[in-house]
Amino acid sequence: MPPRALRTPLTLAVLSLLRERPRHPYEIQALVRERHIDQVVKMRGGSLYDAIDRLADAGLITTVSSERAGARPERTVYAITAEGTAVADALVRDYLRTPAQDFPVFATGLAHILTLDAATAADLLRERREAIRATHDRTARQLAADTAGLPRVVTLEVEYAQALRVAELAWLDRVVRDIDAGALPWLDVADAPPSGAP
Amino acid sequence: MPPRALRTPLTLAVLSLLRERPRHPYEIQALVRERHIDQVVKMRGGSLYDAIDRLADAGLITTVSSERAGARPERTVYAITAEGTAVADALVRDYLRTPAQDFPVFATGLAHILTLDAATAADLLRERREAIRATHDRTARQLAADTAGLPRVVTLEVEYAQALRVAELAWLDRVVRDIDAGALPWLDVADAPPSGAP
DNA sequence: ACTCGGTTACTCGAACTCGACTATCCACGG
DNA sequence: CCGTGGATAGTCGAGTTCGAGTAACCGAGT
Numbered sequence: 001m002p003p004r005a006l007r008t009p010l011t012l013a014v015l016s017l018l019r020e021r022p023r024h025p026y027e028i029q030a031l032v033r034e035r036h037i038d039q040v041v042k043m044r045g046g047s048l049y050d051a052i053d054r055l056a057d058a059g060l061i062t063t064v065s066s067e068r069a070g071a072r073p074e075r076t077v078y079a080i081t082a083e084g085t086a087v088a089d090a091l092v093r094d095y096l097r098t099p100a101q102d103f104p105v106f107a108t109g110l111a112h113i114l115t116l117d118a119a120t121a122a123d124l125l126r127e128r129r130e131a132i133r134a135t136h137d138r139t140a141r142q143l144a145a146d147t148a149g150l151p152r153v154v155t156l157e158v159e160y161a162q163a164l165r166v167a168e169l170a171w172l173d174r175v176v177r178d179i180d181a182g183a184l185p186w187l188d189v190a191d192a193p194p195s196g197a198p
Numbered sequence: 199m200p201p202r203a204l205r206t207p208l209t210l211a212v213l214s215l216l217r218e219r220p221r222h223p224y225e226i227q228a229l230v231r232e233r234h235i236d237q238v239v240k241m242r243g244g245s246l247y248d249a250i251d252r253l254a255d256a257g258l259i260t261t262v263s264s265e266r267a268g269a270r271p272e273r274t275v276y277a278i279t280a281e282g283t284a285v286a287d288a289l290v291r292d293y294l295r296t297p298a299q300d301f302p303v304f305a306t307g308l309a310h311i312l313t314l315d316a317a318t319a320a321d322l323l324r325e326r327r328e329a330i331r332a333t334h335d336r337t338a339r340q341l342a343a344d345t346a347g348l349p350r351v352v353t354l355e356v357e358y359a360q361a362l363r364v365a366e367l368a369w370l371d372r373v374v375r376d377i378d379a380g381a382l383p384w385l386d387v388a389d390a391p392p393s394g395a396p
Numbered sequence: 397a398c399t400c401g402g403t404t405a406c407t408c409g410a411a412c413t414c415g416a417c418t419a420t421c422c423a424c425g426g
Numbered sequence: 427c428c429g430t431g432g433a434t435a436g437t438c439g440a441g442t443t444c445g446a447g448t449a450a451c452c453g454a455g456t
Contacts, residue, residue, distance in 0.1 A: 005441075005442070044443075044444055044445075045443090045444055045445055045446080046443080046444065046445080046446095047442080047443050047444065050442070050443070050444095054441095
């Protein structure tokens with residue numbers, strides 16, 4: 001099992017794109033944007049080049065050629081190796097099978113909600129709800145348009161994110177209503193440390 | 199607005215604990231574990247000390263004293279400053295109001311599901327469902343026990359995570375059923391790049 | 397002709413993260 | 427009384443991430 005740094009969402013994206021055919025880093029970057037993979041995988045600036053270097057050092061990908069068009073910087077083309085394919089496969093299985101410890105920042109916000117008063121909290125949650133509702137509606141339209149062209153299996157991750165959005169909307173609705181109705185008793189900050197379970 | 203590195207879930211946790219009263223780093227670390235804040239906020243080894251150093255450099259917290267008990271390492275006690283309190287407040291509001299771009303690794307897995315065949319994928323998703331179901335049941339019992347003691351408002355983030363779990367379970371049920379029934383047409387890998395939207 | 401913005405294609409250093417390590421004290425069994 | 431394991435408290439350096447910078451090319455205007 002290769003080290004942690006070779007088993008990240010970004011390295012998986014790289015391996016997958018190289019699985020289709022050899023490419024150079026910039027092409028990968030462009031594809032990640034074009035196919036909206038960056039909505040699912042965090043990719044910022046130079047970290048892609050770093051990831052590719054690591055993969056090459058570990059032998060999961062190899063240099064195929066080094067073209068140069070004019071006096072522009074060199075383009076190194078990489079291809080996936082057998083080990084790379086194996087790792088990619090194992091990674092996909094892992095990601096699907098094992099629920100990971102994600103740390104959504106909203107949960108952090110909720111853990112500290114008692115530093116605010118009830119009315120303010122309700123207002124903020126309402127704002128959040130509207131923002132999510134907007135994203136939801138946009139995604140719904142997009143998914144509807146897709147069903148006319150794309151097979152469902154290629155947009156599963158969008159469908160999943162949408163399902164979570166629906167659930168969060170419903171949850172926010174309930175909580176906001178409860179706060180407004182006084183059905184969610186508030187506490188004085190001094191009494192209650194902003195914590196989780198006991 | 200302070201830089202990104204001072205506006206992370208971990209720094210917020212530190213600021214919140216110091217809001218209660220001055221503490222030294224190890225005490226903060228212990229509290230984070232004790233109150234299960236580490237279920238919501240990523241905290242590994244020395245990163246806490248790094249975060250505290252940064253907060254101190256930026257003046258959001260200050261050294262109050264440096265006790266030494268016996269020949270043990272020194273314990274530096276920190277307290278929150280007015281700026282620190284302001285930043286913590288703004289952060290909580292931000293986290294509650296603005297839906298963030300989280301990157302759940304499961305979505306990455308889904309984006310690459312076509313590198314597997316349908317039967318394998320269904321098996322993996324079933325495994326995932328059972329794991330989540332287990333967590334769900336454990337959490338449900340814990341929440342039920344809490345209602346006898348803790349006010350609901352202090353376990354909101356647990357309730358939220360649970361709501362998302364329920365939604366994911368339902369979604370997984372549907373997808374697994376559809377795959378089993380052949381109602382989710384699969385594609386040949388060659389035809390379909392593992393991508394998101396068009 | 398000239399420059400202006402956009403695209404191509406990386407490079408680099410500063411900042412950040414993380415796990416492994418250090419070192420002391422204390423309680424307790426043998 | 428001696429060692430052993432856990433709690434106390436933090437250090438360190440190697441490895442990673444990130445944003446800003448560099449630098450050439452290209453087409454469309456003016």
